[in-house]
Amino acid sequence: MKHAVISCLHANLAAVKAVLNDIDQKGISDITCLGDLVGYGPQPNEVVDLVRERDIASCQGCWDEDIIEGLNACECSYPSQLAEKRGHLAHEWTAEQLTDINKDFLASLPTSIRRDRILFVHGSPNSQHEYLLPDMNAFAALERVEKAGADTLFCGHTHQPYVRELKNGSIRVRLQNTSNHNAEEKEINLPMRKIVNAGSVGEPRHGSTNATYVIHDDVTGEVEIKEVAYDIGLTCQAIIDAGLPRIFAWRLSHGFEFAEQAEDASHVCER
Amino acid sequence: MGQKLLISGSPGCGKTTWILNTIKRNQGACGYLRLTEQANNGQEKSPESLIDCTFLKDQVPHLQDLSSCPDTSISKHKDFLSLIELSQSQSPDQLEAVGINPYVKSQLESLKLQPDRHLHFGRDSELPNNDTLVFKELESWSLNLAKSVWDPQSLNTFWFELVNGAYGDVYRAKGLMNLPDGQSIFFNWIVSQKGSQFLPLKTVSPPNGRPERPSGLVIQGKGLDCINIQSTINLCLLNDALLEMHQIPLRDRQSEAIYAS
Amino acid sequence: MIERWALVSGLKGDLETYELIQRDLKKASGVTALFVLGDMVGPERNCDALLNRLQNPRRDELQPQCIYGWWEEQLLTEQGLRGEQKADALRLNQGEEAVTALLNAVDTYHLKWLSSLQFGFIELDCGLIHGSSADIGDNLTPETSPLILIDRLTRLDVNRLFTAHSTKQFHLELTGGGLDSQVKDLNGESQHQQRVSKQSIIGIGAGANYTIYDVGSDETHFLTVGGQYNTKGKGFA
Numbered sequence: 001m002k003h004a005v006i007s008c009l010h011a012n013l014a015a016v017k018a019v020l021n022d023i024d025q026k027g028i029s030d031i032t033c034l035g036d037l038v039g040y041g042p043q044p045n046e047v048v049d050l051v052r053e054r055d056i057a058s059c060q061g062c063w064d065e066d067i068i069e070g071l072n073a074c075e076c077s078y079p080s081q082l083a084e085k086r087g088h089l090a091h092e093w094t095a096e097q098l099t100d101i102n103k104d105f106l107a108s109l110p111t112s113i114r115r116d117r118i119l120f121v122h123g124s125p126n127s128q129h130e131y132l133l134p135d136m137n138a139f140a141a142l143e144r145v146e147k148a149g150a151d152t153l154f155c156g157h158t159h160q161p162y163v164r165e166l167k168n169g170s171i172r173v174r175l176q177n178t179s180n181h182n183a184e185e186k187e188i189n190l191p192m193r194k195i196v197n198a199g200s201v202g203e204p205r206h207g208s209t210n211a212t213y214v215i216h217d218d219v220t221g222e223v224e225i226k227e228v229a230y231d232i233g234l235t236c237q238a239i240i241d242a243g244l245p246r247i248f249a250w251r252l253s254h255g256f257e258f259a260e261q262a263e264d265a266s267h268v269c270e271r
Numbered sequence: 272m273g274q275k276l277l278i279s280g281s282p283g284c285g286k287t288t289w290i291l292n293t294i295k296r297n298q299g300a301c302g303y304l305r306l307t308e309q310a311n312n313g314q315e316k317s318p319e320s321l322i323d324c325t326f327l328k329d330q331v332p333h334l335q336d337l338s339s340c341p342d343t344s345i346s347k348h349k350d351f352l353s354l355i356e357l358s359q360s361q362s363p364d365q366l367e368a369v370g371i372n373p374y375v376k377s378q379l380e381s382l383k384l385q386p387d388r389h390l391h392f393g394r395d396s397e398l399p400n401n402d403t404l405v406f407k408e409l410e411s412w413s414l415n416l417a418k419s420v421w422d423p424q425s426l427n428t429f430w431f432e433l434v435n436g437a438y439g440d441v442y443r444a445k446g447l448m449n450l451p452d453g454q455s456i457f458f459n460w461i462v463s464q465k466g467s468q469f470l471p472l473k474t475v476s477p478p479n480g481r482p483e484r485p486s487g488l489v490i491q492g493k494g495l496d497c498i499n500i501q502s503t504i505n506l507c508l509l510n511d512a513l514l515e516m517h518q519i520p521l522r523d524r525q526s527e528a529i530y531a532s
Numbered sequence: 533m534i535e536r537w538a539l540v541s542g543l544k545g546d547l548e549t550y551e552l553i554q555r556d557l558k559k560a561s562g563v564t565a566l567f568v569l570g571d572m573v574g575p576e577r578n579c580d581a582l583l584n585r586l587q588n589p590r591r592d593e594l595q596p597q598c599i600y601g602w603w604e605e606q607l608l609t610e611q612g613l614r615g616e617q618k619a620d621a622l623r624l625n626q627g628e629e630a631v632t633a634l635l636n637a638v639d640t641y642h643l644k645w646l647s648s649l650q651f652g653f654i655e656l657d658c659g660l661i662h663g664s665s666a667d668i669g670d671n672l673t674p675e676t677s678p679l680i681l682i683d684r685l686t687r688l689d690v691n692r693l694f695t696a697h698s699t700k701q702f703h704l705e706l707t708g709g710g711l712d713s714q715v716k717d718l719n720g721e722s723q724h725q726q727r728v729s730k731q732s733i734i735g736i737g738a739g740a741n742y743t744i745y746d747v748g749s750d751e752t753h754f755l756t757v758g759g760q761y762n763t764k765g766k767g768f769a
Contacts, residue, residue, distance in 0.1 A: 135724075137686045137726065139686070139711055140686045143679040143680055146677070162716065162717040164715045166711055166712070166713055167712050168712045169709070169710065170709040171709040172706070172708040172709045172728070173678055173706055173707060176703040176752070177674060177735075188677075188678055190679065206717070225717065227718065
């Protein structure tokens, strides 16, 4: 059966509606969301309402967590002072707008959703803030999937959709310890695993302004990356009308997503 | 008595670059002066003058500033080359009509600098014919950034946004920006040319608080969103505590290096 | 010049063992640095004498460079020096008695010094840390999945990781292997093979068991106080 995975909606109602419409037209009713329903965009309540109405199973993203817990994201996860200050502006605005019911809903979201050997998370199994980029060290990437006890790991957070297959792996080691005088050697064969990044509905960062999501066939294992055009002008106008920084609208309309990535992608906040 | 050249042309035509190359080629000593077509509200130097003078002086340390000492004995030497840059905010309707306005004339007279020749970009064939924009009128916005230090990543983001049109149609942007490690970077961008020029100055300040040297930003274009440019810059500049945080490890490294040597 | 490091952990207040190690190190040639990778404190005995000595080393002995370990983390957390949390990990594993015993074993005078210690050192291309950068209580052993070991080396961006929390002495080298990675995105497909880099994880032991590392030859020597080499872990250069 086919199911759709969406992520990083970022309070962009026009984009969410367009993607849900695209999924509906394909006759897919099973949808999973990987979090970041709010943040930067102008319609946090409308987007959360829609996810609740449609009863879409969702993980909690880093933005969802921060809105409830107070600004918790470590400062080091922002790539620059400018990004941090703008992030704080967006955070304050969103926290003020969100209704208590919607805040409670975001607070109730789990950090991961498991379906047999498939795991859905926002960032990585380690943290909602960790970026799993497509060029991350392949062994470290495989470790994330293995640690989660999954065959396929669905994640978001980077806003760049991709499917990464890790296979034909092996590691040879030589061990010296106090009980053996001759070094012991062994070879470990690694399992095949897959990481699927669903991209971003509300703030794409793949070189185009279209929203992205993925469709997964759990029988064949096939994953399709989908691009959906939506009325960006509508969202940009809403950003300006809401009094959010105009630069958010400019970046969205140019496909330069605002939330630039932290430089050290594997960095995990210790807090 | 040496030669005196007046160089004029529209913004971004390559005046400063041509002057730098000419100074480097010249055998004898050189002096430099930058004039504007209008009075500058009593300010000594506009940010653009500060940027150009500081940049040229950094590249050619022996360059003389003609605005402060126009009449020294060395400037009377026969090999001495005086280069006077005239910044024009408006293109003349006709190239033939390129003239020197009375305000510029009076400045030249008071400094006793009567040019032997006037070279104008786009008219005189011995100057490179760069592809410049034809414009009737440009908005200009400038900011003196003395003692301001940028968060480096924020500066990257701001510059990217600026030259890609986030704050209006920018045709030309030029700046001299301080970084926490003591470097000053010359930023130069023209819409007709591909990419920005980033050139670190040779002179570096110690990573010890706010540098004393000139720093500024000049932007020319149409429909400039000056309020948002200014507010974005405010979000990019380091406060004292953050500047100190950037500089402590640099100072430690410096003292370690001294200790090791 | 020969450069050798001594690596010690898990003393838990045992000044006598520390003095014996210092005595051994005086006899060993070329040891230029002594790293104490945490667990200087513990609930079994009063730790004040050892802590005094580590902060005020004798002139004729190697000056110790200390980082904090799992037991220091529990103590500092319980004493309110790590935010609002308490020493829940210790409470869960060993009960309230152990928490009380730990608090009684260390004079509050030492808390300032203990809380000033770093999480780890990076020396040359080596990371020196109590557990790993993933967690202070990361229990890395020879049985730990090599995938996890590679992850821990990658996080610190080092070629050798010296770890202490497992208390075991071992030198495990990654000698070969690879992993195929195929990435499909909206621009198409790309293939890449990640090779295993020559990297090592070294367990330095605890208490009377300590390690000497020869920087030039990449050899590790596993020792026990007063005894001979347990094993010489030949470098794999």
